[in-house]
Amino acid sequence: MNTILSDQSLIYLQIAQMLEDGILHGDWAEGAQVPSTNELARTLRINPATAAKGINQLVDDGILYKRRGIGMFVAEGAAARICAKRRAAFYDQFVRPLAAEARSLDLTREETEALLAKAFTEKKEG
Amino acid sequence: MEQKALCANNVRKQYKEKLALDGVSVTLEPGHIYGLIGRNGAGKTTLLAALTAQIPVTSGEVAYGGEPVWENEKALADLCFSREIGARADSGEAALKVKDYLRMGRLFYPHWDEEYAQALIKQFGLDVKQKIGRLSKGMQSMLTIVLALASRAPVTLLDEPVAGLDVVAREDFYRLLLDDHMATGRTFVISTHILEEGAAIFERVLILKEGKLIEDTPTDDLLARFCAVSGPAAAVEAACEGFPVLHREALGSHASFVVRAPAADITARGQAVELNALSLQKVFVALCGHEQEGQA
Amino acid sequence: MKPTLYFCRQVLMYHLVMAAAVAADLLLVRIFGQDSIFFIYVNMFQYLFIMMHAIGTANICSLHAKLALGFGATRRQIVVGYTVVMVVSAFAATLLSVASAAATPLVLGPIAEDSMQALMGTAVADGSLWYMLIPMLGIGAVFGWVTILKNRRGWRSVLLIGMVMIAAIALWLVLPLVVLMMTADGDSDYLALLNIIRWVPLVSGLVLFAVFYALTVRALRRLAL
Numbered sequence: 001m002n003t004i005l006s007d008q009s010l011i012y013l014q015i016a017q018m019l020e021d022g023i024l025h026g027d028w029a030e031g032a033q034v035p036s037t038n039e040l041a042r043t044l045r046i047n048p049a050t051a052a053k054g055i056n057q058l059v060d061d062g063i064l065y066k067r068r069g070i071g072m073f074v075a076e077g078a079a080a081r082i083c084a085k086r087r088a089a090f091y092d093q094f095v096r097p098l099a100a101e102a103r104s105l106d107l108t109r110e111e112t113e114a115l116l117a118k119a120f121t122e123k124k125e126g
Numbered sequence: 127m128e129q130k131a132l133c134a135n136n137v138r139k140q141y142k143e144k145l146a147l148d149g150v151s152v153t154l155e156p157g158h159i160y161g162l163i164g165r166n167g168a169g170k171t172t173l174l175a176a177l178t179a180q181i182p183v184t185s186g187e188v189a190y191g192g193e194p195v196w197e198n199e200k201a202l203a204d205l206c207f208s209r210e211i212g213a214r215a216d217s218g219e220a221a222l223k224v225k226d227y228l229r230m231g232r233l234f235y236p237h238w239d240e241e242y243a244q245a246l247i248k249q250f251g252l253d254v255k256q257k258i259g260r261l262s263k264g265m266q267s268m269l270t271i272v273l274a275l276a277s278r279a280p281v282t283l284l285d286e287p288v289a290g291l292d293v294v295a296r297e298d299f300y301r302l303l304l305d306d307h308m309a310t311g312r313t314f315v316i317s318t319h320i321l322e323e324g325a326a327i328f329e330r331v332l333i334l335k336e337g338k339l340i341e342d343t344p345t346d347d348l349l350a351r352f353c354a355v356s357g358p359a360a361a362v363e364a365a366c367e368g369f370p371v372l373h374r375e376a377l378g379s380h381a382s383f384v385v386r387a388p389a390a391d392i393t394a395r396g397q398a399v400e401l402n403a404l405s406l407q408k409v410f411v412a413l414c415g416h417e418q419e420g421q422a
Numbered sequence: 423m424k425p426t427l428y429f430c431r432q433v434l435m436y437h438l439v440m441a442a443a444v445a446a447d448l449l450l451v452r453i454f455g456q457d458s459i460f461f462i463y464v465n466m467f468q469y470l471f472i473m474m475h476a477i478g479t480a481n482i483c484s485l486h487a488k489l490a491l492g493f494g495a496t497r498r499q500i501v502v503g504y505t506v507v508m509v510v511s512a513f514a515a516t517l518l519s520v521a522s523a524a525a526t527p528l529v530l531g532p533i534a535e536d537s538m539q540a541l542m543g544t545a546v547a548d549g550s551l552w553y554m555l556i557p558m559l560g561i562g563a564v565f566g567w568v569t570i571l572k573n574r575r576g577w578r579s580v581l582l583i584g585m586v587m588i589a590a591i592a593l594w595l596v597l598p599l600v601v602l603m604m605t606a607d608g609d610s611d612y613l614a615l616l617n618i619i620r621w622v623p624l625v626s627g628l629v630l631f632a633v634f635y636a637l638t639v640r641a642l643r644r645l646a647l
Contacts, residue, residue: 005326009402009403010346010349010350010403011325011326011346012346038308041304041308042301042304042305042308044326045297045300045301045304045323045326045327046304046326046327047159047304047326047327047328047329047345048304048307048308049158049329050326050329050345050346053346096398097398100398178494179496180491180492197496197497197498198496199496199499202494202495202496203494205494206494207492207494209492219489222489230428230489230490230493231493233427233428233493234428234490234493234494234495235493235494
């Protein structure tokens with residue numbers, strides 16, 4: 001297995017997630033071309049069909065669009081759409097586990113919120 | 127390159143005492159990489175040999191592009207079955223030199239690419255003057271890989287190509303395989319029991335168990351049928367209730383189950399558990415290793 | 423066509439090595455004289471070696487028939503290639519033998535009439551083509567076909583063919599030696615005897631051939647060719 005992908009979830013989902021991360025972080029601006037199926041397959045040593053599946057999922061979600069004969073491009077408003085989707089999942093994916101872990105460590109709600117606030121300032125400084 | 131599908135239709139192969147293939151039907155569609163997996167003696171090599179008409183089958187038929195493969199020069203010209211050399215070290219080819227073996231490839235495979243073969247030999251550091259029987263297991267594997275890749279056959283079958291290779295050589299092989307596959311769109315069937323890299327390489331998995339083809343499924347779909355559930359024992363129990371549990375581990379109040387259920391079904395139970403996908407290796411063990419499925 | 427060329431190529435190398443061995447031996451006799459050990463090998467080459475040659479050729483063919491099958495040749499191609507090569511090879515071997523027999527006096531000068539060499543040399547020259555050709559074809563064909571047949575027919579039939587083959591070789595090998603012993607005193611009319619016994623291998627060779635072809639036809643029918 002290579003260093004970027006893991007065994008923990010399906011590879012095409014990881015591809016989709018990786019591209020989404022890149023778009024969110026501004027690696028690929030709206031209208032920019034993303035790596036082709038073959039580039040992804042070669043770099044990550046995966047079957048091109050799997051890479052295509054990941055990319056196609058993003059096409060279905062309206063995040064990427066295809067320009068015939070040229071390649072795949074980031075759609076208008078893609079970052080916003082990813083942002084909205086991830087916000088919807090944020091509570092279940094991050095907040096609930098955070099609260100559960102805090103409870104098992106006997107951290108109070110106030111203490112946890114203080115830590116959160118601290119993390120936010122650090123992030124701003126960083 | 128016009129590509130055709132290679133189909134086996136209800137193929138049975140009876141050896142004297144053993145039914146090696148028990149009604150195997152499979153269609154190898156052009157342009158895919160298939161992984162053929164199964165335990166030792168499951169019939170992998172027999173299936174590959176039957177698909178390329180190298181052994182007669184007891185019943186059933188194999189067709190390429192709709193035409194029977196048996197004694198069909200045109201069909202056989204498009205197929206390459208690169209056998210594992212080490213398994214037959216005492217047979218004839220052990221006495222051949224590497225270059226003689228490759229010369230046979232040049233002579234018999236109409237799509238042979240000599241330039242590619244030379245480049246691969248150089249890359250692998252194969253000594254062409256060495257006798258095959260005196261090569262290390264890894265070098266023998268590399269020879270079968272060179273033969274298979276340079277054959278440029280539209281349908282190429284490799285029998286345990288990575289068996290003797292270390293992890294670095296395996297990664298090199300898979301990179302070469304993918305590059306060639308992307309450049310040519312050839313169909314590959316790779317039999318192996320080393321599954322670490324398999325999930326990323328195989329688009330479809332064929333699983334043989336005691337001569338029967340028990341799975342012919344896109345790799346992702348197969349993996350998605352299973353998940354690993356971990357968390358507090360009570361929550362894990364509740365989340366997995368009613369699904370076949372293939373493997374369970376408990377450590378204190380923490381439990382970890384391997385369960386045959388899509389992740390979405392487990393999530394729907396609303397329990398606070400962690401879900402992970404299974405590696406292909408674990409799925410294979412679950413399918414072929416544990417006979418006591420569903421038991422504690 | 424490809425297997426045919428491939429087999430021919432493999433066998434040609436073997437023939438060349440054999441021819442070189444015969445020539446080298448003659449040269450050694452020339453250098454060390456007729457009373458040297460090399461003199462015995464002249465007969466070996468002309469008489470026994472020719473059979474080794476047949477077996478060797480067949481062995482090469484059977485090995486490569488198996489390999490060719492693995493490389494995607496059809497059984498039909500292999501059969502054609504194999505048969506062509508056996509026939510070509512038999513003629514080449516005979517030619518080689520005749521040539522070396524003819525070259526022997528040229529290289530070595532006159533050979534004493536009552537010497538073993540004369541006896542053996544005559545057997546080869548007189549029994550000539552048939553004597554060598556038929557068993558050679560039979561033996562060779564069986565050797566090679568064993569490989570192909572055993573894909574279909576169990577080991578028992580392979581053993582049976584093997585035994586028939588060994589019997590044929592033994593007959594072929596032993597009879598001239600019997601003649602040799604009977605005529606050791608030099609008075610017997612060994613040529614007359616030879617005239618009789620040379621039909622034995624011919625007949626056994628033909629029988630072998632018939633058996634072989636019957637099996638082949640049956641196997642081919644089963645292989646759906």
